[in-house]
Amino acid sequence: MRHIISVxxxxxxxxxxRVVGLFSQRNFNIESxxxxxxxxxxxxxxxxxxxxxxxxIEQITKQLNKLxxxxxxxxxxxxxHIERELMMIKLKATGQMxxxxxxxxxxxxxxxxDVTPTTYTVxxxxxxxxxxxxxxxxxxxxxxxxxxxxxxxxxxxxxxLSL
Amino acid sequence: xxxxxxxxxxxxxxxxxxxxxxxxxxxxxxxxxxxxxQNPEDIPAIIKKAFHxxxxxxxxxxVVDIPKDMTTPTERYPYEYPASVKLRxxxxxxxxxxxxxxxxxxxxxxxxxxxxYSGGGIVMGDASNELTxxxxxxNVPVTNTLMGLxxxxxxxxxxxxxxxxxxxxxxxxxxxxxxxxxxxGARFDDRVTNxxxxxxxxxxxxxxxxxxxxxxxxxxxxxPIVGPAKSVLAEMVSIVKASKKQIDKEALESWWQQIEEWRxxxxxxxxxxxxxxxxxxxxxxxxxxxxxxxxxxxxxxxQHQMFAAQYYKFNKPxxxxxxxxxxxxxxxxPAAMGVKLNFxxxxxxxxxxxxxxxxxxQELSTISQYxxxxxxxxxxxxxxxxxxxxxDMNYESRHSQSYMKSLPDxxxxxxxxxxxxxxxxxxxxxxxxxxxAFSLKDRMVFMDIAVDPFEHVYPMQVPRxxxxxxxxTKTERT
Ligand SMILES: Cc1ncc(C[n+]2csc(CCOP(=O)(O)OP(=O)(O)O)c2C)c(N)n1
Ligand SMILES: [Mg+2]
Numbered sequence: 001m002r003h004i005i006s007v008x009x010x011x012x013x014x015x016x017x018r019v020v021g022l023f024s025q026r027n028f029n030i031e032s033x034x035x036x037x038x039x040x041x042x043x044x045x046x047x048x049x050x051x052x053x054x055x056x057i058e059q060i061t062k063q064l065n066k067l068x069x070x071x072x073x074x075x076x077x078x079x080x081h082i083e084r085e086l087m088m089i090k091l092k093a094t095g096q097m098x099x100x101x102x103x104x105x106x107x108x109x110x111x112x113x114d115v116t117p118t119t120y121t122v123x124x125x126x127x128x129x130x131x132x133x134x135x136x137x138x139x140x141x142x143x144x145x146x147x148x149x150x151x152x153x154x155x156x157x158x159x160x161l162s163l
Numbered sequence: 164x165x166x167x168x169x170x171x172x173x174x175x176x177x178x179x180x181x182x183x184x185x186x187x188x189x190x191x192x193x194x195x196x197x198x199x200x201q202n203p204e205d206i207p208a209i210i211k212k213a214f215h216x217x218x219x220x221x222x223x224x225x226v227v228d229i230p231k232d233m234t235t236p237t238e239r240y241p242y243e244y245p246a247s248v249k250l251r252x253x254x255x256x257x258x259x260x261x262x263x264x265x266x267x268x269x270x271x272x273x274x275x276x277x278x279x280y281s282g283g284g285i286v287m288g289d290a291s292n293e294l295t296x297x298x299x300x301x302n303v304p305v306t307n308t309l310m311g312l313x314x315x316x317x318x319x320x321x322x323x324x325x326x327x328x329x330x331x332x333x334x335x336x337x338x339x340x341x342x343x344x345x346x347x348g349a350r351f352d353d354r355v356t357n358x359x360x361x362x363x364x365x366x367x368x369x370x371x372x373x374x375x376x377x378x379x380x381x382x383x384x385x386x387p388i389v390g391p392a393k394s395v396l397a398e399m400v401s402i403v404k405a406s407k408k409q410i411d412k413e414a415l416e417s418w419w420q421q422i423e424e425w426r427x428x429x430x431x432x433x434x435x436x437x438x439x440x441x442x443x444x445x446x447x448x449x450x451x452x453x454x455x456x457x458x459x460x461x462x463x464x465x466q467h468q469m470f471a472a473q474y475y476k477f478n479k480p481x482x483x484x485x486x487x488x489x490x491x492x493x494x495x496x497p498a499a500m501g502v503k504l505n506f507x508x509x510x511x512x513x514x515x516x517x518x519x520x521x522x523x524x525q526e527l528s529t530i531s532q533y534x535x536x537x538x539x540x541x542x543x544x545x546x547x548x549x550x551x552x553x554x555d556m557n558y559e560s561r562h563s564q565s566y567m568k569s570l571p572d573x574x575x576x577x578x579x580x581x582x583x584x585x586x587x588x589x590x591x592x593x594x595x596x597x598x599x600a601f602s603l604k605d606r607m608v609f610m611d612i613a614v615d616p617f618e619h620v621y622p623m624q625v626p627r628x629x630x631x632x633x634x635x636t637k638t639e640r641t
Contacts, residue, residue, distance in 0.1 A: 009252070010252055013199070014187060014197070014199070017188070017191065018191065021191050021192060025192050055379070055383075058379065059376065059380060062375050062376035063376050065375070065376075066374070066375075066376050068195070068196040068216060068250070068252060068253050069196075069252060070252060071251060071252040163251070
């Protein structure tokens with residue numbers, strides 16, 4: 001099953017390489033990974049989406065917790081949560097394709113954030129499968145470049161991951 | 164262990180400077196943590212943290228990488244070593260969950276065929292007394308892992324030997340038929356369990372370990388307990404003392420009867436009549452006798468290591484030092500030297516093979532330099548015996564890279580370094596020679612002992628089988 005694991009860790013040099021190293025060393029899968037400092041500059045928040053059986057996910061969370069730099073770990077998929085991913089997609093946009101792209105972007109609540117005579121760049125945020133659906137709708141022939149941030153997420157309601 | 168690595172000057176880092184290596188990067192997969200010093204004034208705090216992390220929780224190596232310019236002789240700082248250290252992201256547990264411990268003891272007291280399976284955590288966690296007290300109060304059999312030997316007295320009646328791939332027949336049979344396994348400071352690794360899906364089919368598992376990640380990693384624990392072995396076992400002892408419920412003595416009686424039957428059936432026997440040469444097992448038994456089972460025994464990796472584990476009777480913890488799950492040939496001699504430095508009056512032996520000893524043979528020089536009179540017991544079978552055994556058993560004796568026609572004359576070699584060499588070819592000469600070696604208190608002695616090159620280590624579990632599937636001799640299987 002797919003899991004979203006959120007990690008609060010020291011914002012120290014080398015901390016990220018320990019997390020990534022752990023995944024490759026132990027043959028854990030990484031679907032996506034995103035990391036940035038939090039409101040407290042000494043802490044980073046890392047989100048990793050991964051696939052694995054319950055046993056593997058248990059090992060992943062335990063092994064992450066074992067890293068000295070890691071403060072807290074939570075498997076968001078264990079409870080109600082919100083997940084978002086951001087995508088920027090650069091498309092060939094000439095002639096009647098321009099209208100077509102605009103319409104599709106509107107349906108998906110995307111925004112055109114850069115325009116040239118031959119290209120549109122669309123920004124889209126949402127759950128990963130929504131971004132996949134947009135790519136399907138557009139069709140691969142018109143796509144020049146895709147960049148996605150990977151999933152970030154948090155728990156719903158009062159539950160937080162903090163010190 | 165704290166390792167201090169030297170690094171190029173900080174302004175050169177990343178430029179492929181002379182002798183630059185990313186020490187933090189190359190060591191990352193094998194360390195518990197690492198630090199790189201960026202300001203000289205941080206050194207005391209980093210060293211304090213390094214030792215704290217290395218020693219606490221599940222101990223592990225910590226690297227401190229120090230660029231050359233952090234110790235420039237012209238820059239001076241007061242060295243203020245912090246009295247204490249706190250890391251918000253690192254809080255190893257100090258005791259187990261009482262509810263879980265109670266639940267576990269209820270299961271133990273209800274068991275009919277219990278066994279205690281304990282490992283290196285008992286030795287590292289200084290929990291040998293607590294383990295012994297608990298086991299003897301309950302009259303439960305105890306088996307030790309390779310790393311756990313000495314955690315329970317090896318000559319005690321309740322000790323059934325090491326378990327696993329080269330475990331004793333009785334230990335593996337006891338595990339397989341148990342209805343309850345109390346695992347303490349052990350990690351159910353592949354050299355212990357054999358095939359996971361066939362592992363101890365009737366047993367419930369209580370698993371005590373300081374490392375949460377060790378629990379339910381390979382074998383699912385019915386009762387997981389995260390905590391230091393010492394305090395958890397002490398709590399278990401007091402629960403048993405206070406408990407009205409008693410362990411089923413009758414059931415235990417017939418369990419012991421069964422175990423004794425297994426013990427008599429195999430009991431660590433080996434043949435001495437199929438070779439002119441002495442058997443490696445005989446050498447270890449002699450070592451145990453000559454040193455009264457009281458030496459510090461370090462070893463390398465191979466058949467000699469397994470024979471030492473099987474035939475030396477370790478009655479105390481910390482007397483058996485080997486690289487365990489890492490299986491690092493070359494470990495033995497430096498380990499013995501370290502032990503001897505720490506315990507200069509003790510007998511320290513390095514049980515090794517003619518293959519392993521050559522991995523760090525240059526330490527013969529360090530031994531002269533610092534006067535470290537260890538005794539090397541080299542079981543010379545003229546081959547990488549353990550490799551050859553696998554080739555015998557799994558590759559129809561098609562030997563490849565496992566025999567040695569290129570051995571040095573060890574006696575001349577050690578004499579060249581100024582040490583004492585002894586060559587022993589006959590069992591009749593062994594006892595006297597070994598006595599003499601250990602009587603030379605202030606000399607390093609290298610005993611080059613010719614043993615049967617065709618001997619195998621038995622029992623040996625059958626690959627992908629259960630705990631009880633074993634080869635008992637070259638021709639006999641369970
Ligand atoms: C550094 C290292 N290289 C290779 C191995 C693989 N290996 C395991 S046992 C063994 C043979 C050891 O030979 P020896 O020291 O003579 O011991 P014996 O088995 O003959 O008693 C080898 C090569 C290892 N464990 N470590
Ligand atoms: Mg050998």
